[in-house]
Amino acid sequence: MSETNPAATPAVPADAAPHRYTAAVAAEIEARWQDVWDAEGTYAAPNPTGDLAGDPELVARPKKFIMDMFPYPSGAGLHVGHPLGYIATDVYARFQRMTGHNVLHTLGFDAFGLPAEQYAVQTGTHPRASTEANMKNMVGQLRRLGLGHDKRRSFATIDPEYYKWTQWIFLQIFNSWYDTDARRARPIAELVEQFAAGERPVPGGRAWADLSEVERADVLGEYRLAYASDAPVNWCPGLGTVLANEEVTADGRSERGNFPVFKSKLRQWNMRITAYADRLIDDLDALDWPEAIKLQQRNWIGRSEGARVDFPIDGEHITVFTTRPDTLFGATYMVLAPEHPLVEKFTPAAWPEGAHQVWTGGHATPAEAVAAYRAQAASKSDVERQAEAKDKTGVFTGAYATNPVNGEQVPVFIADYVLMGYGTGAIMAVPAHDSRDFAFARAFELPMRCVVQPTDGRGTDTDTWDDAFGSHDAAIVQSTGADVSLDGLGVTDAKARITEWLERSGAGEGTVNFRLRDWLFSRQRYWGEPFPIVYDEDGVARALPESMLPLELPEVEDYSPRTFDPDDADTRPETPLSRNDEWVHVTLDLGDGPKKYRRETNTMPNWAGSCWYELRYLDPHNDRQLVDAEIERYWMGPREGMPHGGVDLYVGGAEHAVLHLLYARFWSKVLFDLGHVSSAEPFHKLYNQGMIQAYVYRDSRGIAVPAAEVTEDDGAYLYQGERVSRLLGKMGKSLKNAVTPDEICAEYGADTLRLYEMAMGPLDVSRPWDTRAVVGQFRLLQRLWRNVVDEETGELSVAEVAESDVDADTLRALHKAVDGVRQDLEGMRFNTAIAKVTELNNHLTKAGGPVPRPVAEALVLLVAPLAPHVAEELWRRLGHTDSVVHRDFPVADPQYVADETVTCVVQVKGKVKARLEVDPAISDEELEKAALADDKVVAALGGAGIRKVIVRAPKLVNIVPA
Numbered sequence: 029m030s031e032t033n034p035a036a037t038p039a040v041p042a043d044a045a046p047h048r049y050t051a052a053v054a055a056e057i058e059a060r061w062q063d064v065w066d067a068e069g070t071y072a073a074p075n076p077t078g079d080l081a082g083d084p085e086l087v088a089r090p091k092k093f094i095m096d097m098f099p100y101p102s103g104a105g106l107h108v109g110h111p112l113g114y115i116a117t118d119v120y121a122r123f124q125r126m127t128g129h130n131v132l133h134t135l136g137f138d139a140f141g142l143p144a145e146q147y148a149v150q151t152g153t154h155p156r157a158s159t160e161a162n163m164k165n166m167v168g169q170l171r172r173l174g175l176g177h178d179k180r181r182s183f184a185t186i187d188p189e190y191y192k193w194t195q196w197i198f199l200q201i202f203n204s205w206y207d208t209d210a211r212r213a214r215p216i217a218e219l220v221e222q223f224a225a226g227e228r229p230v231p232g233g234r235a236w237a238d239l240s241e242v243e244r245a246d247v248l249g250e251y252r253l254a255y256a257s258d259a260p261v262n263w264c265p266g267l268g269t270v271l272a273n274e275e276v277t278a279d280g281r282s283e284r285g286n287f288p289v290f291k292s293k294l295r296q297w298n299m300r301i302t303a304y305a306d307r308l309i310d311d312l313d314a315l316d317w318p319e320a321i322k323l324q325q326r327n328w329i330g331r332s333e334g335a336r337v338d339f340p341i342d343g344e345h346i347t348v349f350t351t352r353p354d355t356l357f358g359a360t361y362m363v364l365a366p367e368h369p370l371v372e373k374f375t376p377a378a379w380p381e382g383a384h385q386v387w388t389g390g391h392a393t394p395a396e397a398v399a400a401y402r403a404q405a406a407s408k409s410d411v412e413r414q415a416e417a418k419d420k421t422g423v424f425t426g427a428y429a430t431n432p433v434n435g436e437q438v439p440v441f442i443a444d445y446v447l448m449g450y451g452t453g454a455i456m457a458v459p460a461h462d463s464r465d466f467a468f469a470r471a472f473e474l475p476m477r478c479v480v481q482p483t484d485g486r487g488t489d490t491d492t493w494d495d496a497f498g499s500h501d502a503a504i505v506q507s508t509g510a511d512v513s514l515d516g517l518g519v520t521d522a523k524a525r526i527t528e529w530l531e532r533s534g535a536g537e538g539t540v541n542f543r544l545r546d547w548l549f550s551r552q553r554y555w556g557e558p559f560p561i562v563y564d565e566d567g568v569a570r571a572l573p574e575s576m577l578p579l580e581l582p583e584v585e586d587y588s589p590r591t592f593d594p595d596d597a598d599t600r601p602e603t604p605l606s607r608n609d610e611w612v613h614v615t616l617d618l619g620d621g622p623k624k625y626r627r628e629t630n631t632m633p634n635w636a637g638s639c640w641y642e643l644r645y646l647d648p649h650n651d652r653q654l655v656d657a658e659i660e661r662y663w664m665g666p667r668e669g670m671p672h673g674g675v676d677l678y679v680g681g682a683e684h685a686v687l688h689l690l691y692a693r694f695w696s697k698v699l700f701d702l703g704h705v706s707s708a709e710p711f712h713k714l715y716n717q718g719m720i721q722a723y724v725y726r727d728s729r730g731i732a733v734p735a736a737e738v739t740e741d742d743g744a745y746l747y748q749g750e751r752v753s754r755l756l757g758k759m760g761k762s763l764k765n766a767v768t769p770d771e772i773c774a775e776y777g778a779d780t781l782r783l784y785e786m787a788m789g790p791l792d793v794s795r796p797w798d799t800r801a802v803v804g805q806f807r808l809l810q811r812l813w814r815n816v817v818d819e820e821t822g823e824l825s826v827a828e829v830a831e832s833d834v835d836a837d838t839l840r841a842l843h844k845a846v847d848g849v850r851q852d853l854e855g856m857r858f859n860t861a862i863a864k865v866t867e868l869n870n871h872l873t874k875a876g877g878p879v880p881r882p883v884a885e886a887l888v889l890l891v892a893p894l895a896p897h898v899a900e901e902l903w904r905r906l907g908h909t910d911s912v913v914h915r916d917f918p919v920a921d922p923q924y925v926a927d928e929t930v931t932c933v934v935q936v937k938g939k940v941k942a943r944l945e946v947d948p949a950i951s952d953e954e955l956e957k958a959a960l961a962d963d964k965v966v967a968a969l970g971g972a973g974i975r976k977v978i979v980r981a982p983k984l985v986n987i988v989p990a
């Protein structure tokens with residue numbers, strides 16, 4: 029039998045009753061209701077004001093903004109794995125609508141991106157044309173699923189009306205700076221005022237009035253939240269573009285394409301996300317996100333508390349960053365990153381006396397040694413340099429600095445395990461307590477001093493050690509200087525005392541360091557948002573005024589970035605936009621008369637469009653503002669339990685833990701600081717759905733074969749007569765195991781697909797797709813149908829009785845189901861909700877006879893969020909003229925929900941010893957077990973054996989001891 033084609037037992041036997049629920053019936057119902065919903069705007073969520081204002085009664089309700097991570101319109105279309113999250117949010121949104129909320133639920137497209145551009149390069153098709161065709165296809169696929177989206181609010185990030193505002197936000201960021209005292213972004217004009225008024229010293233010490241335009245621009249560039257800089261960036265010649273740190277793998281290659289990535293100095297746009305490092309960490313606390321994702325963000329931002337310490341040298345000093353200032357007495361040498369700018373300055377002309385061969389590497393002079401080592405270090409990635417296991421390399425600079433706490437002269441080395449981009453690019457080395465320093469000190473025969481009393485039995489004589497002692501839970505020793513002593517203190521207290529001493533003596537200060545780097549924001553691409561920036565004749569970057577937005581992408585001949593030999597680090601990018609002279613060189617009037625300008629020719633990274641899209645759903649057609657303030661406050665503003673505001677529920681894959689979610693949080697905070705929005709966080713609650721996996725079948729060469737053509741024979745899997753292996757993997761075209769929603773909809777209908785995806789398991793767990801199991805949910809819908817519609821006549825088959833006439837068993841089954849399904853839907857436990865619906869439906873089937881109307885109606889309402897088409901159809905057949913979508917979800921009557929129990933009397937030797945509350949349906953065996961396990965009964969028996977137990981379930985147990 030075929031593994032993925034279940035048609036062996038047709039879902040509809042040939043002799044089927046004429047009015048049975050079949051795939052054809054499902055198809056007809058689904059198409060019909062989708063048209064009605066569209067025509068009637070059933071899912072339109074009214075805004076309190078503006079062009080989407082509507083029904084004040086709905087607006088007055090509590091609101092819910094329920095959102096999916098929007099898709100990239102890939103040419104491959106959707107497979108059944110993609111809509112898992114969309115169906116889940118749809119079920120949840122429908123449930124919220126039925127429980128009295130004004131629900132905003134919609135979906136747009138994240139449509140800039142590389143695949144369309146690559147396709148354009150190969151075929152000459154404009155990326156817009158292929159992207160729009162893909163979107164059209166996906167819109168069709170999604171529509172079939174019956175998702176209750178407010179379609180008036182959908183858009184794509186490539187729409188110029190949308191990216192106008194992406195560009196506008198860029199300009200807000202460009203035109204602001206971070207005031208570290210106020211802990212918020214402020215307009216750059218306010219900084220200029222402070223400089224001009226002399227309220228804030230101008231870096232460089234000159235008066236603001238004395239600076240030229242170019243000099244002023246340079247000063248402001250040091251403050252702007254979006255700035256161009258020549259800092260070393262990740263240059264990937266194989267892709268022809270630079271990449272953000274987040275896009276580079278741990279082994280220094282491009283996440284996409286796996287090309288080598290080099291550090292190269294290129295002038296690029298950056299976003300000063302580091303200004304927000306502490307707030308990005310602090311504000312996580314109030315968010316309802318999976319702990320694992322919060323942890324990944326915290327680690328990525330990498331907050332380290334420690335101190336800066338100045339080591340004097342030649343009348344100046346080298347500043348180090350340390351997280352262990354308590355070990356200052358144990359610092360026996362220093363290390364600078366090879367690129368550190370002070371290296372030349374302090375390197376003496378000749379080796380000092382006593383500089384032995386291992387330190388100098390045999391070089392004639394310090395300058396020679398430094399140059400040789402620098403050349404060697406430059407060829408390595410940061411990750412290679414930091415690898416724990418690697419042999420420590422380095423070289424003495426010939427210089428000595430002074431340990432400020434004890435006046436000791438410590439040699440200064442350069443070594444590649446110290447990175448320029450972290451802390452200050454210089455460390456104090458404490459070999460006794462840091463494992464990297466320990467390895468280095470052993471290799472270079474450097475002294476060590478134990479300053480933290482080992483707690484593992486070894487003594488303080490480091491000669492006998494074979495690794496560093498790194499514990500934080502121990503006492504400080506050998507740490508007494510002229511005016512400070514740490515001896516006997518624990519690590520935490522010692523840190524506090526030494527930091528206080530550093531600050532008092534002017535040798536340093538307590539500080540917090542972050543691992544996070546600024547966000548590299550330009551790409552050498554065509555298919556992205558152009559920067560709204562032009563350069564004047566002096567090369568000063570000028571913002572385009574809002575009236576010139578959107579700045580649209582020009583039509584070009586050639587979409588390709590120039591790529592290079594992936595291993596050639598010396599190459600330089602060439603952007604597709606730069607090849608269009610007419611677009612690049614323009615005469616514009618930016619308020620000071622027409623002048624010649626050159627446009628920025630990079631484009632924004634494809635994360636830009638997804639940094640703020642939640643805001644545009646709120647007010648999608650607003651051409652005067654990003655979003656109306658009242659509308660934003662209504663849907664996203666801070667409220668009870670959500671101090672920073674944000675979307676009520678955001679569902680998507682866990683792979684976006686850092687990139688998208690960090691960038692979007694950053695933009696939210698800038699917009700919040702500048703007063704454009706009331707929410708300082710974009711997404712209050714985040715939920716990561718699991719993945720739908722699929723079996724991958726491979727032949728003996730390891731090549732995936734089409735899963736749909738594999739047959740199973742006695743536990744073996746065969747493809748064209750040959751045995752193939754089977755493993756669970758990803759679903760997708762490349763593994764030849766994709767199943768499309770279209771196939772399943774055609775075979776069973778969208779309601780069955782929705783139920784199956786929701787029933788497969790808890791939403792956050794990955795699960796294997798099994799086409800053969802889909803029919804189970806189809807049968808559930810058939811039974812549901814049969815409980816309301818007569819299969820022979822097509823007439824309504826319910827019993828027209830009042831709820832008071834329904835038998836107690838059925839009422840109990842109904843209200844328990846209502847109670848359970850309600851809780852499950854609220855808690856996003858869709859699989860168990862379906863199990864409870866199934867149970868109730870089976871109860872009704874088993875009970876036989878027509879289903880009482882009140883029960884049938886409640887059942888249909890319970891099903892409505894999960895299988896909306898069949899529910900709408902049955903609801904109308906039950907005689908209602910309004911849509912089921914806005915009906916109230918049933919509420920359980922507590923009298924039927926509480927489990928009924930009976931009191932069972934337990935006698936020992938005829939005397940009542942205990943009373944048990946038990947289920948009336950309990951079996952004799954279970955009741956006997958429960959009675960014998962009861963403490964009072966055990967006490968009454970006092971260890972005596974048992975001769976006989978008489979059980980009359982559920983009311984009596986009589987025990988006769990031996």
Ligand code: ANZ
Pocket residue numbers: 332349350351352355365445446447448449450451452453454455456457458461462498541
């Ligand atoms: C002395 C010391 C003693 C250190 C000790 C550690 C243990 P995190 O926690 O990651 O922030 N360090 C500082 N700057 C560095 C750089 N640019 N490249 C490589 N290493 C650097 O790590 C901070 C610690 O890493 C600092 O504290 C410093 O070593 C080292 F028992 O200073 B420590």
